[in-house]
Amino acid sequence: MTEKERKELLQKLLEKQRVGQLRPADRYKIPPQEMPQRDHVARRSNVNEVALGYTETQARLEAMRCLQCKNSPCIKGCPVQIRIQDFVAAIAEGDYKKALAIIKENSLLPAVCGRVCPQEVQCQQTCTVGLKFKDPTKAVSIGRLERFVADLGDDNTSVPAVAPETGMKVAVVGSGPGGIVAAADTRRAGHDVTMFEAFHKPGGVMVYGIPEFRLPKAIVQREIDTLRKMGVKIVCNFIVGRTRTVEQLMKEDGFDAVYIGVGAGLPSFMGIEGESLVGVYSANEYLTRSNLMKAYDFGKGADTPIARSKKVAVIGGGNVAMDSARMAVRLGAEKVYLLYRRTEKEMPARIEEVEHAKEEGIEFHILQSPKRIIGDENSRVTAIECLKYRLGEPDESGRRRPIPIEGSEFTIEVDTVIIAIGNIANPLIRQTTPGLEFNKWGNIVVDENCKTSLQSVYAGGDIVLGAATVILAMGQGRTAAAAINQYLAQKKKSKRQI
């Protein structure tokens, strides 16, 4: 469909709507709008964003596909309950400011979430349009619409209003999505907020983990700038647990409440032979080197090196695996294999990321996993020995359990292996915060308000949930901030009474 045809169609639909004759059947007939994207050959050699965003006409057409269901199943699928049908209706009307304002009631980072949320298992999974076509990819593209209005709103982002100073101090530990939201929400209530970050740049996983081609760093920077404009203090190179402990922050530095949002932060390895060979990376290391440290510019200004690989095997089937594989392509690898023990159906990665990875030439090897990694006399990786798998009965995660097929060993020649099988909880806070309760996996235990076992200490995101998503971390940041605001209001009141 050309832009001209789209414009004509939109005019027709608007006319029908104006005279009250736009029926659901008409809406079903509107073709789902494809996301314009960068050419898959050209994009292999740079880190520019792949998805380019809807045009205005596309956005309005896509918004008109929404049936405005009375029971709004989409909202039930959203972790932060954005009033989806209302913002989509506003887009259909062409009132983008209103649409953005509706989203911002519940989500502080629409430009981020519009890009990285797994909508197909959230709002779009329950969308009536998708159900009608029995295809979640034909649901209303809520995420793309969210991104459309968020990107439009860029130029005139107003700084949220901040209540009069309360004199209470809040420490936010970690500057990822949860931390950003917790900082913004507590600052809005007038508290003196300091956000601590271990790295030299704030943004957490959105900066070191998710690559530029999926989430441009300028977007994250804008959110950080907004926080600064609101008066949130951001302290980088500060490791809570090492530079200062949680206890010191509260007892010596005068913080009245602490939000811990440090992320998962410890990569899982497979426990197989050869994992410490030269050329074996955790996805965290591979992505941090390339994203945060800009190793893709090594020799062109950047000082951080990364393997110059020819043949790469990425192990795992999640978004991080896709990110690693696609980054390897951009760093010049000739062959990139993605090995996954289950089938494509069980892959936790977003459908869009899987498609992009395939377009970029990544070879999917499903039902395969390495048994050992083989190196040469210099301990450099030369190959992986793999086993073939078949699917058995569903396990506790509900996915069918992969079972290795005995005697099915075979080898693939590679010079680099990237292990992207998930993260476990970083033990640093646990080791340095007596009295804080953790579960057996090392995650912090919280109540429904994200409050921990310690007085005035709250937590959220991956350190509570295990490996989760940006939107879930954001949701917890918001919950915790509301609880902190309530707690501090009470604390202030009781202080006054004394």
Add this chain to the structure above:
Amino acid sequence: MPHRIVSKKQISENVFTAEIEAPLIAQAGKPGQFVIISISSDYSERIPLTIAGADPQKGTIRLIWQRVGKTTAELSDLKVGEKIANVVGPLGKPTHIENFGTCVCVGGGIGNAPLLPIVKALEKAGNKIISIIGARTKELLILEEEFAKISDELIVTTDDGSYGRKALVTEPLKEVCQRSPKPNLVFVIGPAIMMKFCCEVTKKFNIPTQVSLNTIMVDGTGMCGGCRIEFDGQPKFVCVDGPDFEGHKVNFDLMIKRLNAYKDQEQRAYEDYQKHRCKIGLDKTRNPKHEIRNKSE
């Protein structure tokens, strides 16, 4: 907050020391811990350096480094009053200090620097200290005076015999291990290959041996796993599980290979930097005897 260089000194052709403003780290740091620095925020790499001393009152930490690559060369070119953009720490677990009895502390080359605060702490805890410090040649031997002050016995070696005993540190180490009663604990800090051979010596005598490892790191908080070593057949992260390890269980051969993972690229970056440096005339300051000190010192 950028970190000002308060004082700086060139110890030998490629070894430098500087005092750097880092009040929080000076307060929190303990012997055995390290920092990660990067010179500017956008394109610089992050490198780990051991804290060689701290002055909590003054709010400074002491770093000692050897010019081996681009970042250490760039660091060597910074002048007093100039700033390092990022210094994060203290990282790693502090060295476990108690009264073990007799401790043999072996330092090689620049390893003497991180060893010194540990020896001080061991001495304070009541240990008898036998220090063995070595270097390739007299010029490269550092901190001899400081070690002399706190050691019950000090043995100095140079590979070429230009100063002290002509030997590798393993030779006197072996002799000390043969004494009766044998030492209770050995600490070794130095080049990976030296730590490997020291561990081979002490293993024969079954004397527990602590080493402090300095591997390639990115974040230093356990997030990337780039620093992992094989310890007793299991992967361990130097940044959070270490940097101190029981040396007899460390796979040094693999560690040394991992240390060389980016050798070619590092070499290229260093050469590019040197070329660039000549062009802008920085090379004039490159005099082995050149010393920069703050007036207040």
